[in-house]
Amino acid sequence: xxxxxxxxxxxxxxxxxxxxxxxxxxxxxxxxxxxxxxxxxxxxxxxxxxxxxxxxxxxxxxxxxxxxxxxxxxxxxxxxxxxxxxxxxxxxxxxxxxxxxxxxxxxxxxxxxxxxxxxxxxxxxxxxxxxxxxxxxxxxxxxxxxxxxxxxxxxxxxxxxxxxxxxxxxxxxxxxxxxxxxxxxxxxxxxxxxxxxxxxxxxxxxxxxxxxxxxxxxxxxxxxxxxxxxxxxxxxxxxxxxxxxxxxxxxxxxxxxxxxxxxxxxxxxxxxxxxxxxxxxxxxxxxxxxxxxxxxxxxxxxxxxxxxxxx
Amino acid sequence: xxxxxxxxxxxxxxxxxxxxxxxxxxxxxxxxxxxxxxxxxxxxxxxxxxxxxxxxxxxxxxxxxxxxxxxxxxxxxxxxxxxxxxxxxxxxxxxxxxxxxxxxxxxxxxxxxxxxxxxxxxxxxxxxxxxxxxxxxxxxxxxxxxxxxxxxxxxxxxxxxxxxxxxxxxxxxxxxxxxxxxxxxxxxxxxxxxxxxxxxxxxxxxxxxxxxxxxxxxxxxxxxxxxxxxxxxxxxxxxxxxxxxxxxxxxxxxxxxxxxxxxxxxxxxxxxxxxxxxxxxxxxxxxxxxxxxxxxxxxxxxxxxxxxxxx
Numbered sequence: 001x002x003x004x005x006x007x008x009x010x011x012x013x014x015x016x017x018x019x020x021x022x023x024x025x026x027x028x029x030x031x032x033x034x035x036x037x038x039x040x041x042x043x044x045x046x047x048x049x050x051x052x053x054x055x056x057x058x059x060x061x062x063x064x065x066x067x068x069x070x071x072x073x074x075x076x077x078x079x080x081x082x083x084x085x086x087x088x089x090x091x092x093x094x095x096x097x098x099x100x101x102x103x104x105x106x107x108x109x110x111x112x113x114x115x116x117x118x119x120x121x122x123x124x125x126x127x128x129x130x131x132x133x134x135x136x137x138x139x140x141x142x143x144x145x146x147x148x149x150x151x152x153x154x155x156x157x158x159x160x161x162x163x164x165x166x167x168x169x170x171x172x173x174x175x176x177x178x179x180x181x182x183x184x185x186x187x188x189x190x191x192x193x194x195x196x197x198x199x200x201x202x203x204x205x206x207x208x209x210x211x212x213x214x215x216x217x218x219x220x221x222x223x224x225x226x227x228x229x230x231x232x233x234x235x236x237x238x239x240x241x242x243x244x245x246x247x248x249x250x251x252x253x254x255x256x257x258x259x260x261x262x263x264x265x266x267x268x269x270x271x272x273x274x275x276x277x278x279x280x281x282x283x284x285x286x287x288x289x290x291x292x293x294x295x296x297x298x299x300x301x302x303x304x305x306x307x308x309x310x311x
Numbered sequence: 312x313x314x315x316x317x318x319x320x321x322x323x324x325x326x327x328x329x330x331x332x333x334x335x336x337x338x339x340x341x342x343x344x345x346x347x348x349x350x351x352x353x354x355x356x357x358x359x360x361x362x363x364x365x366x367x368x369x370x371x372x373x374x375x376x377x378x379x380x381x382x383x384x385x386x387x388x389x390x391x392x393x394x395x396x397x398x399x400x401x402x403x404x405x406x407x408x409x410x411x412x413x414x415x416x417x418x419x420x421x422x423x424x425x426x427x428x429x430x431x432x433x434x435x436x437x438x439x440x441x442x443x444x445x446x447x448x449x450x451x452x453x454x455x456x457x458x459x460x461x462x463x464x465x466x467x468x469x470x471x472x473x474x475x476x477x478x479x480x481x482x483x484x485x486x487x488x489x490x491x492x493x494x495x496x497x498x499x500x501x502x503x504x505x506x507x508x509x510x511x512x513x514x515x516x517x518x519x520x521x522x523x524x525x526x527x528x529x530x531x532x533x534x535x536x537x538x539x540x541x542x543x544x545x546x547x548x549x550x551x552x553x554x555x556x557x558x559x560x561x562x563x564x565x566x567x568x569x570x571x572x573x574x575x576x577x578x579x580x581x582x583x584x585x586x587x588x589x590x591x592x593x594x595x596x597x598x599x600x601x602x603x604x605x606x607x608x609x610x611x612x613x614x615x616x617x618x619x620x621x622x
Contacts, residue, residue, distance in 0.1 A: 097533045098488050098612075131601075149458050149607045177409050177513045186597050201536075202488045202513055202609050206594060209601040222408045222540040225512075229533040283517060286497050290442075290520040296460045298513050301409075 028285040035275050036266070036303060043270035044305070045159070047218070049260060051075065052252035053082060055103075055220075057092075057244055062220035063263060064180055067160055067213065069139070070173050071130040074182055074214050077123050078193040079251055084121040086194060087249035092227065096235025098202060101224040102183055103246060104195030109236055120194060129188045130212045132170040139171075142269045146281065146294045150174075150205045154297040156268035160216055161297050163208060173213035176203045176298035178221050182212040200225040203298035218265055218304050262307040276303065339596040346586050347577070347614060354581035355616070356470070358529070360563035360571060362386065364393060366414075366531075367558040368403075373531035374574060375491055378471055378524065380450070381484050382441040385493055385525050388434050389504040390562055395432040397505060398560035403538065407546025409513060412535040413494055414557060415506030420547055431505060440499045441523045443481040450482075453580045457592065457605045461485075461516045465608040467579035471527055472608050474519060484524035487514045487609035489532050493523040511536040514609035529576055529615045573618040587614065 047065045055062040068075035081087065093109060094102040107116045141164070143155040151163030154174065161179070164171045173179065180198050184191030191212055198217055217224065232238040252260050266273050281295040362377040379386035392398065404420065405413040418427045452475070454466040462474030465485065472490075475482045484490065491509050495502030502523055509528055528535065543549040563571050577584050592606040 095537070097536055147458075147460055149460065149605045150603055188600070200512075202607075204610065205607065206591065206599070206603040206610070208603070210599050225408055225536075226406070226538060226540045229537045280517065288517070288521050289499070292461055292517040292519070294460050296513075296516065299515065299517070 029279045029283045029288075029291075030275070032276050032279065032301075032303065035272055035279060036305075039266070039270070039272040043267050043272050044264040045267050046262070046264050047159075049252035049255075050079070051215070052263075053078070053215075053249055054252060054255065054261075055087070055249045056247040057220075057223050058247065059223045059244075060220055061261075062223055063218050063261065064215050065159070065218050065265070066215040067158070067173060069158055070133055070160070070162075071182075071212050071214055073127045074130055074191075074193050074212050077127055078196075078214060080123040081120070081194055082249050082251050083254065084123070085248070086118065086121060086123065087246050090118065090246045091243035092224070092246070093243055094197075094234060094236045095200070095227045095229045097229045099200065099204060099235065100181075100197040101200050101227060102195060102197040104183065106240065106243060108195060120192065123192060123194065125192055126187075126189045127192050127212075129191075131188075131209050132172040135164055135166070135169050135171045140269055141171075142274075144277070144295075144297055144300075146296070148297055150208065156273075156302075159265055159268050159302065161300070163297075170209075172209055174203070174297060175199050175205055175207045175211075175213070177201075178217040179213050180215045180217060181207065182214050184211065198224045205298075216302075218302075219261070219263060219306070264305050264307060266303040268302060273302075340590045340594045340599075340602075341586070343587050343590065343614065346583055346590060347616075350577070350581070350583040354578050354583050355575040356578050357573070357575050358470075360566075361390070362526070363563035363574075364389070364526075364560055365563060365566065365572075366398070366560045368531075368534050368555055369558065370534045370555075371531055372572075373534050374529050374572065375526050376470065376529050376576070377526040378469070378484060380469055381444055381471070381473075382493075382523050382525055384435075384438045385441055385502070385504050385523050388438055389507075389525060391434040392431070392505055393560050393562050394565065395434070396559070397429065397432060397434065398557050401429065401557045402554035403535070403557070404541075404554055405508075405545060405547045406511070406538045406540050408540045410511065410515060410546065411492075411508040412511050412538060413506060413508040415494065417551065417554060419506060431503065434503060434505070436503055437498075437500045438503050438523075440502075442499075442520050443483040446475055446477070446480050446482045451580055452482075453585075455588070455606075455608055455611075457607070459608055461519065467584075467613075470576055470579050470613065472611070474608075481520075483520055485514070485608060486510050486516055486518045486522075486524070488512075489528040490524050491526045491528060492518065493525050495522065509535045516609075527613075529613075530572070530574060530617070575616050575618060577614040579613060584613075 051066040053064040066075040091106050092103045093106050105118050107113050141157050148154040153164040161174045161176045163174050177199050180196050182191040182193055183195040230237040237243050282291045284291045358376045364375040366373040377386040402417050403414045404417050416429050418424050452468050459465040464475040472485045472487045474485050488510050491507050493502040494506040541548040548554050593602040595602045
């Protein structure tokens with residue numbers, strides 16, 4: 001029995017898989033690697049360093065792209081928090097299986113000592129919700145025609161998965177794997193970005209339109225998802241030693257250019273991205289004999305690449 | 312600022328959440344805990360110990376319920392492997408982020424020493440695929456009316472999430488979070504259950520009908536999902552020390568009754584399960600102001616409970 005490595009995700013990772021080549025190669029769906037190899041330079045975008053967060057954990061670096069065209073006030077407040085080093089020395093305080101990894105001030109939960117809360121500095125304590133935005137014909141939008149259980153329309157905009165409701169004229173970022181949301185208390189304006197969560201399981205789309213989404217993890221997701229789950233209520237850690245410390249969070253724009261990562265993200269309005277989606281939707285090769293024919297919005301990975309690792 | 316513990320998953324875990332009670336409690340969606348508290352004894356089933364696997368890892372016990380009504384030959388072969396202690400001393404060999412955790416013989420991958428493969432004993436090396444089964448009106452089926460991106464119909468059967476295609480007359484288990492599939496090589500009959508994987512990310516529904524699903528993790532999923540991701544191709548570990556050893560796998564039926572866990576699973580054809588789904592679909596309370604109105608098959612947790620912990 002040879003390599004029992006399957007199944008393989010049709011993500012970038014599959015680019016590393018060398019399947020035995022069947023005689024009918026011509027009929028096989030191209031792999032993401034093959035499609036990416038043929039992509040053009042202008043199909044890739046370099047995220048604005050003013051929108052990139054480097055969150056340094058002991059295990060490695062998590063890179064988050066903010067989404068200021070969807071949540072501008074949150075992006076600005078998070079930049080303020082980051083520039084004043086608010087997150088440095090804080091921690092990952094909660095990992096709830098099949099749901100979210102959350103980070104922020106360990107004293108900011110029920111059992112925390114409120115007198116020890118880290119001050120927010122110049123950042124605002126409350127922000128308007130920014131859960132949705134008005135659909136604007138001038139904004140980029142690439143529809144995914146496969147349908148969706150939760151929303152009338154889904155697709156991609158500016159590199160993020162989104163949903164639209166033409167009836168209400170609203171559009172919103174969706175809680176797919178790796179999306180970064182803004183934790184809050186009961187009041188809709190009580191979120192400010194000082195406590196964030198990343199989706200680490202099946203997309204909790206029921207959160208859509210109920211919470212602000214600040215952005216998406218574009219690199220290092222494995223450092224947030226591969227953590228020991230918390231055993232307290234809602235996955236909170238019950239002992240300080242269980243928390244993963246946050247070494248620092250920096251805005252890429254504030255890091256010397258030579259120390260930045262040269263990350264590129266495949267444009268979600270590019271022909272290659274469309275081809276990758278179609279290949280995954282209709283996957284057929286020596287291994288996969290029954291193509292799904294459809295694909296769910298949150299099952300689509302958005303490829304990224306680091307051209308020149310600096311760390 | 313008080314408890315910034317939100318968002319909360321409407322899983323069993325939320326039963327531990329004590330939200331500030333709003334004045335309009337009567338209008339709030341009931342929590343899963345509240346609904347479960349009112350459930351009747353006959354809404355719970357005790358899985359047949361002949362279908363329950365106890366996989367002991369250093370971190371804790373993973374309990375898997377086999378699905379012999381869907382994949383009978385695989386269930387029988389896995390029972391044989393387990394009874395001959397095939398898995399004891401093997402390991403978790405692969406953790407690919409947002410995809411699967413896979414376990415089996417470390418020598419059973421590309422870089423393994425094939426001369427050191429553990430013999431399968433009395434178990435079969437090949438099995439018929441069992442990817443789908445014929446729809447049978449006599450089989451239990453509880454439809455989920457919310458629609459699905461991948462299949463004409465979805466719902467639950469015998470405690471498992473399933474999809475149906477009336478046109479082909481076929482029904483199949485779906486690759487939702489926690490489902491346990493049978494790894495194989497290229498040949499459809501090359502799977503035998505000696506290497507299994509559990510879904511640890513967004514449901515890879517494109518695998519449906521291309522692989523056999525042996526069952527579902529009903530307890531201890533966090534021990535499979537919270538592992539450090541492998542850095543090799545497809546998430547395979549590159550060094551032996553990175554692998555999590557499997558202490559043992561036993562069939563509950565082979566364990567003395569006093570040492571078995573008294574696990575019950577909420578019946579997927581019960582009124583309480585339907586009420587929990589509806590509460591999650593239309594969640595509205597002090598925190599959630601925009602109910603989704605719909606729910607995806609793989610976003611529905613199937614509650615389980617341990618009445619009397621024995622270990």
